[in-house]
Amino acid sequence: MKRSLAIIGIVTILSLLLATCAAPTPQVVEKVVKETVVVEKPVEKIVEKQVVQTQVVEKIVERKVEVTPAITPAPTELSGTLVVGRGGDTVTLDVGPATDGESWRVLCEINEPLIRLAGTSTKPIPWLAERWETADSQTWTFFLRKGVTFHNGNPFNAEVVKWNMDRWRDPDNKFRFGRKFEYYAKEFGKDYAIQDVKVIDEYTVQIKLANPSAVLPNKLSLCGVFSMLDPKEVEKQGDKYGTPAGKPIGTGPFKFVEWVKDDKIVLERNEAWWGGPPRLARLIFRSIPDNSARFAELKAGTVQQADVAQTDLPSAAKDPNLTVNVLPPLSTGYIAFQQCTPPFDKLEVRQAIAHAVNWGALIKPFYGDYGELAGSFQPPTILGHNPDVKPHEYNPTKAKELLAKAGLPNGFETDFWYIPVIRGYFPDSKAIGEAIAADLAKVGIKVNLKTKDWGAYLADRLEGKFPMWMLGWGSDNGDPDNYLGWHFYHPIGQPNKEDCYANDKVAELLIKGRVEADPAKREQYYKEAEQLIHDDVARIPVVWAKGTAVFRNEVKGYVPVVFRSWYENLWISKK
Amino acid sequence: MAQYIIRRLFALIPVLIGVSLVVFFLIRMIPGDPVIVMLGERANPQDIERVRREMGLDRPIYIQYIEWMGRVLRGDLGKSILSYTPVMDDLKQRLPGTIEMVVAGLLIGVICGVGIGIISAIKQNSWIDIGSMFAALIGVSMPIYWLALMLIYALAVNRKIFPPSARLDVELTVVRHTGFMLIDTLLMRDLRLFANAVWHLILPSVVLSTTIMPILARLTRSSMLEVMRQDYVRTARAKGLAEQLVIIRHALKNALLPVVTVVGLQLGGLLGGAILTETIFSWPGMGLWTYRAILARDYPIVQAAVLVSATIYVFVNLLVDISYAYLDPRIRYR
Numbered sequence: 001m002k003r004s005l006a007i008i009g010i011v012t013i014l015s016l017l018l019a020t021c022a023a024p025t026p027q028v029v030e031k032v033v034k035e036t037v038v039v040e041k042p043v044e045k046i047v048e049k050q051v052v053q054t055q056v057v058e059k060i061v062e063r064k065v066e067v068t069p070a071i072t073p074a075p076t077e078l079s080g081t082l083v084v085g086r087g088g089d090t091v092t093l094d095v096g097p098a099t100d101g102e103s104w105r106v107l108c109e110i111n112e113p114l115i116r117l118a119g120t121s122t123k124p125i126p127w128l129a130e131r132w133e134t135a136d137s138q139t140w141t142f143f144l145r146k147g148v149t150f151h152n153g154n155p156f157n158a159e160v161v162k163w164n165m166d167r168w169r170d171p172d173n174k175f176r177f178g179r180k181f182e183y184y185a186k187e188f189g190k191d192y193a194i195q196d197v198k199v200i201d202e203y204t205v206q207i208k209l210a211n212p213s214a215v216l217p218n219k220l221s222l223c224g225v226f227s228m229l230d231p232k233e234v235e236k237q238g239d240k241y242g243t244p245a246g247k248p249i250g251t252g253p254f255k256f257v258e259w260v261k262d263d264k265i266v267l268e269r270n271e272a273w274w275g276g277p278p279r280l281a282r283l284i285f286r287s288i289p290d291n292s293a294r295f296a297e298l299k300a301g302t303v304q305q306a307d308v309a310q311t312d313l314p315s316a317a318k319d320p321n322l323t324v325n326v327l328p329p330l331s332t333g334y335i336a337f338q339q340c341t342p343p344f345d346k347l348e349v350r351q352a353i354a355h356a357v358n359w360g361a362l363i364k365p366f367y368g369d370y371g372e373l374a375g376s377f378q379p380p381t382i383l384g385h386n387p388d389v390k391p392h393e394y395n396p397t398k399a400k401e402l403l404a405k406a407g408l409p410n411g412f413e414t415d416f417w418y419i420p421v422i423r424g425y426f427p428d429s430k431a432i433g434e435a436i437a438a439d440l441a442k443v444g445i446k447v448n449l450k451t452k453d454w455g456a457y458l459a460d461r462l463e464g465k466f467p468m469w470m471l472g473w474g475s476d477n478g479d480p481d482n483y484l485g486w487h488f489y490h491p492i493g494q495p496n497k498e499d500c501y502a503n504d505k506v507a508e509l510l511i512k513g514r515v516e517a518d519p520a521k522r523e524q525y526y527k528e529a530e531q532l533i534h535d536d537v538a539r540i541p542v543v544w545a546k547g548t549a550v551f552r553n554e555v556k557g558y559v560p561v562v563f564r565s566w567y568e569n570l571w572i573s574k575k
Numbered sequence: 576m577a578q579y580i581i582r583r584l585f586a587l588i589p590v591l592i593g594v595s596l597v598v599f600f601l602i603r604m605i606p607g608d609p610v611i612v613m614l615g616e617r618a619n620p621q622d623i624e625r626v627r628r629e630m631g632l633d634r635p636i637y638i639q640y641i642e643w644m645g646r647v648l649r650g651d652l653g654k655s656i657l658s659y660t661p662v663m664d665d666l667k668q669r670l671p672g673t674i675e676m677v678v679a680g681l682l683i684g685v686i687c688g689v690g691i692g693i694i695s696a697i698k699q700n701s702w703i704d705i706g707s708m709f710a711a712l713i714g715v716s717m718p719i720y721w722l723a724l725m726l727i728y729a730l731a732v733n734r735k736i737f738p739p740s741a742r743l744d745v746e747l748t749v750v751r752h753t754g755f756m757l758i759d760t761l762l763m764r765d766l767r768l769f770a771n772a773v774w775h776l777i778l779p780s781v782v783l784s785t786t787i788m789p790i791l792a793r794l795t796r797s798s799m800l801e802v803m804r805q806d807y808v809r810t811a812r813a814k815g816l817a818e819q820l821v822i823i824r825h826a827l828k829n830a831l832l833p834v835v836t837v838v839g840l841q842l843g844g845l846l847g848g849a850i851l852t853e854t855i856f857s858w859p860g861m862g863l864w865t866y867r868a869i870l871a872r873d874y875p876i877v878q879a880a881v882l883v884s885a886t887i888y889v890f891v892n893l894l895v896d897i898s899y900a901y902l903d904p905r906i907r908y909r
Contacts, residue, residue: 083745091657092657179659180629186622239659242659243658243659244660244668245660258748262864263741263742264741264745284745286741287857292855293856296727296739297739299732302739302740302745454612455605455608455612458612458614458616459618462620462623472616473616476617
């Protein structure tokens with residue numbers, strides 16, 4: 001019995017060790033899109049690339065996925081295997097329940113949505129839907145692409161769309177197999193739920209939302225969640241669908257071959273893809289959890305593309321065998337305040353903090369070329385970004401004056417929370433926090449830097465327990481409703497618990513932006529809201545972080561884009 | 576003996592209940608829950624409350640425990656909170672991978688460790704002895720994380736002698752029978768595949784073996800030195816036995832008792848080392864799986880993984896106890 005007790009003890013210690021071991025690991029990367037960035041190319045070059053890319057996108061809109069002659073490979077190069085190294089495995093290959101970037105990344109090659117976003121911009125473009133119409137942002141008609149088939153030969157049509165949408169919106173749908181469709185609940189919720197899906201004819205579907213929402217096309221572009229599955233296949237495979245024991249079927253450029261958990265997912269070219277067959281014969285996603293090991297494999301050539309940690313990017317940029325592509329910024333790192341409790345309830349105090357810190361000096365040392373000093377909250381890729389909103393000027397004298405005006409001539413003391421994980425928007429949260437603290441100390445504001453376990457951090461922040469904290473946001477679907485709307489909307493007269501920020505005028509603008517169908521008017525609403533948020537110092541946006549895509553040089557055909565992987569255009573050069 | 580084994584197996588029941596209780600409550604005491612970790616920056620209070628309700632996490636813990644235990648007794652370990660795959664399926668996928676690596680690491684560690692220990696003891700104070708004990712000291716204080724990366728860079732990136740990771744080359748596929756790569760490739764009667772699997776197994780298992788090798792070498796050495804001074808060894812030599820026989824049959828067999836005990840105890844270290852080794856070598860096994868589940872607070876996986884490791888632990892200790900009887904006939908179990 002003594003031994004049994006000893007074993008219980010040992011196992012307890014073991015599980016404790018496991019639990020504590022979890023804390024100091026090098027990285028917790030959730031989403032690839034938001035990953036960090038580094039590239040040593042002059043800015044003009046990047047701009048040049050973006051122009052080229054827009055052309056490619058234009059072509060795709062007109063002629064499906066016809067590739068420009070400049071990047072069309074010689075016939076002998078119409079093959080090759082691209083192995084992608086990434087930090088984690090896919091969680092599920094069923095589109096509805098997938099919430100993580102690593103699942104989306106693979107799903108988006110197998111399954112396709114009705115709408116996608118154009119390359120570098122976040123403008124919705126036709127995909128499985130050739131066009132769509134709405135008069136009031138509440139009833140939408142989608143005209144589907146004809147002649148599209150699933151990998152098993154089954155046709156794609158209006159019935160398929162209805163079946164898929166019914167599966168998303170009904171929690172009791174028997175083909176959900178008890179899975180939670182978190183992103184449907186998030187994006188549509190009760191207020192904007194799909195109330196009705198009507199099949200008008202074989203290639204026309206009409207859907208009705210509970211309330212008008214102009215964001216629908218952007219929402220539907222989330223290919224990892226709102227892509228089309230083959231109803232017959234899901235019904236046949238049952239609850240094996242989407243797990244390693246099943247075989248996901250879609251209309252996408254690549255077909256599923258094999259999934260070995262925590263090891264690899266193998267896809268192969270879909271010869272019958274409606275956009276023309278992709279050039280790569282195979283596309284393999286390998287999970288290589290350790291950052292250094294993954295980078296080593298990229299250098300060794302056993303993978304041709306890898307997610308490279310920010311710390312390895314300078315070394316990657318110097319490697320003659322590798323190309324580091326910089327992506328346009330799509331995320332914001334910010335400082336937030338609890339504005340119901342002193343001292344941050346006073347505008348002057350928030351302004352003082354905005355002026356006391358030399359924000360511009362944080363960019364070079366912590367982000368290199370992979371971050372940009374943020375002016376407005378939204379980065380330039382998002383509709384409604386306001387270029388007239390400039391970063392707060394560094395002016396400690398002014399900060400002191402503002403503090404005196406707020407009745408705190410000698411400053412004050414407060415807790416300042418930094419995130420316990422590595423994110424593209426805050427790659428070294430603690431060090432960035434220390435730099436900010438040093439600047440604040442110069443005007444008499446003493447901050448105590450604190451952090452806690454990620455789960456607890458997020459929970460406490462939501463409860464409004466932090467007086468001042470760091471966090472960030474990366475766009476899900478490119479729409480401002482998912483950016484400004486997510487952070488600053490609150491029911492009129494009822495501030496959110498998190499930061500207690502209340503400006504009914506902002507809330508009204510954000511609601512108008514959500515409903516208005518005309519993009520030009522929407523843009524105006526969001527620009528106005530940006531200015532108000534800036535004037536209120538509701539948050540201090542610090543950085544717009546850029547993502548990277550690192551390839552070995554033998555991979556050809558890549559153009560940096562915001563939301564797309566572009567695998568169907570890539571090929572491996574044998575030279 | 577059979578009675579003893581049966582009794583020990585019955586003792587497993589209270590151990591597993593205890594372990595499951597501790598793990599069940601402990602993992603729920605760690606701050607942060609699966610809902611928040613899953614939603615990350617996107618979590619907001621309404622969603623958290625809704626998802627918690629849907630997952631049944633808002634009910635009293637003891638009710639959750641009783642329900643879970645009821646399912647476990649019926650052989651159902653539940654489904655992963657995140658991926659919805661049955662935990663049992665995942666377990667069957669990963670357990671063989673870890674066992675393969677741990678057994679290979681254990682074999683290398685024991686053979687080399689004990690071998691070095693014996694040689695050092697026989698050639699006490701020679702340069703071999705001093706050198707190997709110095710190496711053991713370095714080995715025991717070297718983080719395997721670092722060692723693994725150095726070996727990858729030296730032998731897989733700069734010189735492509737070994738593959739940097741995985742259980743098989745990425746373009747190869749194996750028909751899965753047992754989940755043990757070495758056995759499955761042999762079942763396919765494909766020597767090239769088998770060689771590829773062995774080739775992939777070498778670096779990780781060598782790295783893993785360094786967690787026990789230095790300890791075993793030092794222990795074997797001191798234990799051998801002690802035994803070699805015993806009367807029965809002198810007697811064996813006096814009756815004219817060949818030196819090899821004296822060492823193997825008389826000295827080693829007696830010197831091994833403490834070594835076997837330590838091997839059993841070190842299994843925990845090996846399983847722990849497997850987490851790091853699996854992470855760096857992208858080895859799809861239990862360690863990586865458990866580690867990720869802890870980060871994501873995927874409760875059913877963590878609970879199952881700890882139950883399995885506890886069971887392995889108990890079984891290995893039982894094996895150790897049985898082997899005592901073989902090594903020292905005076906030990907009898909009733």
